[in-house]
Amino acid sequence: MKKKGQITLFLIVALLLLFLLLIALGLREKIEQPQPPVPVLTQVEDLGPVRQYIQLCLQSTAEDALLNLGEHGRIYPNLILTTEERSVNYFYYRGVNLFPPKRELENEVSDYIKEHFESDCIRNFESFPGMTIEKEGTLLVDTTFTDREVHIDLYYPITVRQGTARSMLDTFNEVLPVPISQYYTAVHELLIKKYQDKEWL
Numbered sequence: 001m002k003k004k005g006q007i008t009l010f011l012i013v014a015l016l017l018l019f020l021l022l023i024a025l026g027l028r029e030k031i032e033q034p035q036p037p038v039p040v041l042t043q044v045e046d047l048g049p050v051r052q053y054i055q056l057c058l059q060s061t062a063e064d065a066l067l068n069l070g071e072h073g074r075i076y077p078n079l080i081l082t083t084e085e086r087s088v089n090y091f092y093y094r095g096v097n098l099f100p101p102k103r104e105l106e107n108e109v110s111d112y113i114k115e116h117f118e119s120d121c122i123r124n125f126e127s128f129p130g131m132t133i134e135k136e137g138t139l140l141v142d143t144t145f146t147d148r149e150v151h152i153d154l155y156y157p158i159t160v161r162q163g164t165a166r167s168m169l170d171t172f173n174e175v176l177p178v179p180i181s182q183y184y185t186a187v188h189e190l191l192i193k194k195y196q197d198k199e200w201l
Helices: 002-032 048-072 102-125 180-196
Strands: 080-082 087-089 132-135 140-145 150-162 165-176
Touching (some): 048 102, 048 165, 102 140, 102 150, 140 180
Antiparallel strands (some): 132 150, 140 150, 150 165
16 A cells, blocks of 8 residues: 555656656747847838928929920920010911920920929938938939820839838829810910911911
């Protein structure tokens, strides 16, 4: 009976030791497992202000271009009538139709944006001192006049760095509710009529 009690005690102690050994091994394995690395920010978390700034610059520069186009007939002068207040391009002069193709006017708007977008508005992103913003390629602009709107597509690839984070932006769009195409068609029809009938007007 005494021997049987000793065996039982031995089994209990053995099971207890085995249990403690398993716990120790489990803890050791857990301790030895590599800890997950501290996450490193790989992308700039909030690009909203940068994107919004570029968008506002595009809108402002495009509006200036269209205002210039509206005031002078075209942005880059051809044959000009100058008054005290302003200069206006001739579209019809001494029997010659000088009215430019619509695509040429669209290109003038694009060229104006290319010329003034960075120097007049972006200004090396001085408004973002906590970020490093670098241009990564050529600025491209495409302007299209539709019946009711002016569509402008801007390709402006930049890299934004903030600490260890890095992100890229490149494509921007602007739509202005200006029906230039309708105005163009109306003026073009008047010029054709004048060209066909020199005595008209």
